[in-house]
Amino acid sequence: MTASAGPALEVRNVSLSFKGVKAISDLSFQVTRREICALIGPNGAGKSSLLNILNGVYTPDSGEIVFEGEHFRRMQPLEAARRGIGRGFQNNALFSGMSVLDNVIAGLSRHSRVTLVEEAFRLPRALGQERAFRDRALEVLKLFDLEKYAETLVGTLPYGVQKKVEIARAIVAKPRLLLLDEPLAGMNAAEKQEIAAVIARLNRELDLTVVLIEHDIGIVLKLAHHVVVLDYGRKLADGPPETIRDNPDVIAAYLGSENAEAAA
Amino acid sequence: MSEINLPAAAEPIDQVGLKVLTIVATLALLVTAPFLASEYWINAIIVPFLILSLAGLGLNLLTGYGGQLSLGAGAFMMVGAYATFSLQLRVPELPLPLALIVAGFIAGAVGLAFGIPSTRIKGFYLIVSTLAAQFFFEWLFLKFPWFYNGNSSATIALSRGLSFFGLDANSPHGRYYLTLGIVALLTLLSFNLIRGQTGRNWMAIRDMDTAAAVIGVPVFRAKLQAFAVSSFILGIAGALWAFAYLGSASVQSFGLTRSYQILFIIIIGGLGTIRGAYLGAGFVSLLPLALDWLFQHLFSGHVDAGLLQNIQKAIFGLLIIWFLIKEPEGLARLLSLRRTQGARRRLFPS
Numbered sequence: 001m002t003a004s005a006g007p008a009l010e011v012r013n014v015s016l017s018f019k020g021v022k023a024i025s026d027l028s029f030q031v032t033r034r035e036i037c038a039l040i041g042p043n044g045a046g047k048s049s050l051l052n053i054l055n056g057v058y059t060p061d062s063g064e065i066v067f068e069g070e071h072f073r074r075m076q077p078l079e080a081a082r083r084g085i086g087r088g089f090q091n092n093a094l095f096s097g098m099s100v101l102d103n104v105i106a107g108l109s110r111h112s113r114v115t116l117v118e119e120a121f122r123l124p125r126a127l128g129q130e131r132a133f134r135d136r137a138l139e140v141l142k143l144f145d146l147e148k149y150a151e152t153l154v155g156t157l158p159y160g161v162q163k164k165v166e167i168a169r170a171i172v173a174k175p176r177l178l179l180l181d182e183p184l185a186g187m188n189a190a191e192k193q194e195i196a197a198v199i200a201r202l203n204r205e206l207d208l209t210v211v212l213i214e215h216d217i218g219i220v221l222k223l224a225h226h227v228v229v230l231d232y233g234r235k236l237a238d239g240p241p242e243t244i245r246d247n248p249d250v251i252a253a254y255l256g257s258e259n260a261e262a263a264a
Numbered sequence: 265m266s267e268i269n270l271p272a273a274a275e276p277i278d279q280v281g282l283k284v285l286t287i288v289a290t291l292a293l294l295v296t297a298p299f300l301a302s303e304y305w306i307n308a309i310i311v312p313f314l315i316l317s318l319a320g321l322g323l324n325l326l327t328g329y330g331g332q333l334s335l336g337a338g339a340f341m342m343v344g345a346y347a348t349f350s351l352q353l354r355v356p357e358l359p360l361p362l363a364l365i366v367a368g369f370i371a372g373a374v375g376l377a378f379g380i381p382s383t384r385i386k387g388f389y390l391i392v393s394t395l396a397a398q399f400f401f402e403w404l405f406l407k408f409p410w411f412y413n414g415n416s417s418a419t420i421a422l423s424r425g426l427s428f429f430g431l432d433a434n435s436p437h438g439r440y441y442l443t444l445g446i447v448a449l450l451t452l453l454s455f456n457l458i459r460g461q462t463g464r465n466w467m468a469i470r471d472m473d474t475a476a477a478v479i480g481v482p483v484f485r486a487k488l489q490a491f492a493v494s495s496f497i498l499g500i501a502g503a504l505w506a507f508a509y510l511g512s513a514s515v516q517s518f519g520l521t522r523s524y525q526i527l528f529i530i531i532i533g534g535l536g537t538i539r540g541a542y543l544g545a546g547f548v549s550l551l552p553l554a555l556d557w558l559f560q561h562l563f564s565g566h567v568d569a570g571l572l573q574n575i576q577k578a579i580f581g582l583l584i585i586w587f588l589i590k591e592p593e594g595l596a597r598l599l600s601l602r603r604t605q606g607a608r609r610r611l612f613p614s
Contacts, residue, residue, distance in 0.1 A: 121453070
């Protein structure tokens with residue numbers, strides 16, 4: 001692929017406002033292929049809004065997104081999924097009335113090639129696809145050690161398990177870019193380590209580019225290759241974790257005030 | 265995490281045996297029902313129950329699985345009935361089963377058209393679009409005599425009666441088997457759709473439409489599919505209601521009351537379950553009969569008959585309210601005895 005030369009993702013001069021209130025102002029940064037990029041910053045810094053722009057839930061007021069060499073003024077959610085952008089949400093956005101397995105299979109929707117009629121009559125192609133989807137979803141569930149919950153209604157599971165199901169759903173269709181919004185929130189230390197290890201492994205073994213939002217600075221500094229710090233919709237700092245840790249602006253705006261909280 | 269109840273991976277043998285036995289017994293009962301029940305029961309209770317179940321099933325695909333609220337069930341039934349009438353009248357070569365299918369497709373296309381606003385509006389606002397369908401078709405089929413062939417009473421009836429590829433289906437038994445066959449086939453096809461990719465897409469949109477779009481569910485297409493499939497089934501149910509149950513029908517047979525009735529059926533029976541449509545239809549068609557029977561025995565002769573009828577209606581309404589407070593998820597939920605069946609039910613809708 002020719003696009004492999006440039007960055008996987010580039011955010012160029014993106015601004016976003018809600019009814020006149022600026023959420024993101026003239027933000028630009030690049031995400032290199034196969035890196036884990038962490039977005040950090042206090043609540044309301046515009047991190048989640050940025051992810052929503054990246055996969056087309058929000059339309060930016062100005063600026064553009066360059067994904068794998070193609071320029072987008074605005075992305076559409078379905079288009080983003082088709083181009084290989086996977087997404088996990090901050091507050092689990094699972095389909096609560098469906099089983100764990102069905103939730104994960106739903107992530108494969110865009111690969112579905114069978115027609116309604118083929119499905120209604122259970123023709124061979126529909127059955128074959130169903131089997132293939134099921135196998136693929138079980139494969140991913142195995143990765144997260146979730147096979148035993150495959151048939152369980154997802155809404156009945158504990159929060160931490162749901163979080164894993166959501167990541168499984170986001171990666172089942174083999175995205176090239178994975179956006180995760182606070183994948184470790186609400187988990188205990190052991191669970192955090194486990195999920196961080198899975199993210200690192202996905203990144204390494206599947207060459208997956210990851211952009212994630214995370215508040216746990218300790219884990220971010222270990223996991224990420226690249227950190228972008230946001231504050232009030234502006235970029236405060238951008239660089240490898242080592243330089244971020246020592247950046248006085250960052251310490252003042254973010255680490256300093258929330259250090260105690262993060263350590264607790 | 266040991267407190268999580270996992271559904272049993274495999275059922276014990278004796279349970280499987282029991283299940284097979286139940287299925288065989290049910291099938292035998294369905295086939296022999298006309299010989300066990302009186303003509304009155306077949307004509308006035310069993311056939312309309314089956315048709316209402318089918319209509320409930322159609323609406324449940326859209327509302328219970330797809331999460332799209334609709335008050336247009338009556339309109340789509342009406343389209344199916346009038347389309348069947350027109351086809352039988354003007355294309356007499358077309359045998360009734362094929363006419364029903366074509367009428368279903370016409371209703372499906374109409375449903376799809378009225379479903380287009382669903383890509384922009386949701387919930388209560390969507391009701392307005394489906395209500396528009398309701399009022400539009402009531403007006404259309406009354407306004408233009410072409411639709412009822414200029415008949416002086418503005419009603420539609422099949423001049424050649426019901427036939428199934430040469431077999432006469434006008435007798436109560438014929439109507440029963442025709443209805444049962446169609447209802448069974450469409451239930452099976454719906455069941456297949458629900459447990460496949462189509463059903464997953466619909467439920468994903470119902471549970472969280474933004475997330476569905478973001479993970480790659482084709483929301484626009486899936487919503488329109490839900491409207492089309494739902495209206496297809498409702499259209500066929502409408503044709504059966506007009507010609508297999510009523511014999512002759514008019515616009516009033518498919519008024520707003522009908523739309524409400526179908527909606528009540530799936531709410532009472534259980535949204536997002538296949539059997540919910542049957543349970544709900546059983547409830548709304550049998551409960552008034554039971555009340556009627558009860559009142560006849562308790563008060564006959566003592567209280568004015570008109571007053572009794574009104575009291576029955578009030579009690580029926582109160583029972584619905586009481587029932588929805590006690591079990592908001594409907595009869596289907598009430599009947600799934602074990603908690604863990606909840607998961608299985610969604611997985612293998614039954």
